Amino acid sequence: MTEVLDTTTSAARLPQLDESALATLFGGARTANSFADTPVSDELLEAIWAHAKWAPTAANTQPLRVLYVRPGAGRDRLVSHMSEGNQAKTAGAPAVAVLAVDTEFHEFIPQVFPINPGMKDFLAGNDEVRGQMAQMNSALQAGYFILAVRALGLAAGPMTGFDNAGLDADFFPVGRLRSLMVVNIGHPAENAWFDRLPRLDAADTVSWA
Numbered sequence: 001m002t003e004v005l006d007t008t009t010s011a012a013r014l015p016q017l018d019e020s021a022l023a024t025l026f027g028g029a030r031t032a033n034s035f036a037d038t039p040v041s042d043e044l045l046e047a048i049w050a051h052a053k054w055a056p057t058a059a060n061t062q063p064l065r066v067l068y069v070r071p072g073a074g075r076d077r078l079v080s081h082m083s084e085g086n087q088a089k090t091a092g093a094p095a096v097a098v099l100a101v102d103t104e105f106h107e108f109i110p111q112v113f114p115i116n117p118g119m120k121d122f123l124a125g126n127d128e129v130r131g132q133m134a135q136m137n138s139a140l141q142a143g144y145f146i147l148a149v150r151a152l153g154l155a156a157g158p159m160t161g162f163d164n165a166g167l168d169a170d171f172f173p174v175g176r177l178r179s180l181m182v183v184n185i186g187h188p189a190e191n192a193w194f195d196r197l198p199r200l201d202a203a204d205t206v207s208w209a
């Protein structure tokens, strides 16, 4: 489904999204603060990852992990770890993704980066580099995850206002996964948005050399 690009020809011209699709992903996309009761199917949640997994990462390391939490006891537990101002948002979402970092992501290197399997041992012995790679690449994957939510016609509410240690002890007791972000997912309720905040424009952000 996502592998439509013909890479067998060097003359391949990459397709470009039309204005409507661009708006769905960027200029028209908003962070939702409340959600309609409309359910979100398991198939749709699976489709999010089927797209988001194509994010590029350094040495193809892919350190991000996703835990989907549904309404019920699991979501109640999750809400208890959210900061006060975020609790109602998570409590009202039909689906919530906890995005977490696999701190032992290097274990997968022979599988995901077979052109240099020795990198596994290098990273096993270098906590600093491994930690930097985990931080950078999981954040990158989280951005793609939000884009995938939007691409599938859903709204995302990413949040980092929660008790990471409490959440990790509760949902990831083994200690290998560390929570990075909680993303509320669903169809937006009426008035689900705050006023749009301004973005920096090119004059403040882009330079040329």
Ligand SMILES: Cc1cc2nc3c(=O)[nH]c(=O)nc-3n(C[C@H](O)[C@H](O)[C@H](O)COP(=O)(O)O)c2cc1C
Pocket (backbone or CB within 6 Å): 029, 030, 031, 032, 086, 157, 158, 159, 160, 161, 162, 181, 193, 194, 196, 197
């Ligand atoms: C990494 C990250 C952490 C965030 N944490 C919170 C949060 O804890 N609580 C909250 O209400 N919104 C949170 N937000 C939402 C942002 O405030 C929001 O995405 C931003 O203001 C842009 O809003 P817009 O997409 O509607 O323009 C977070 C967003 C991101 C990407």
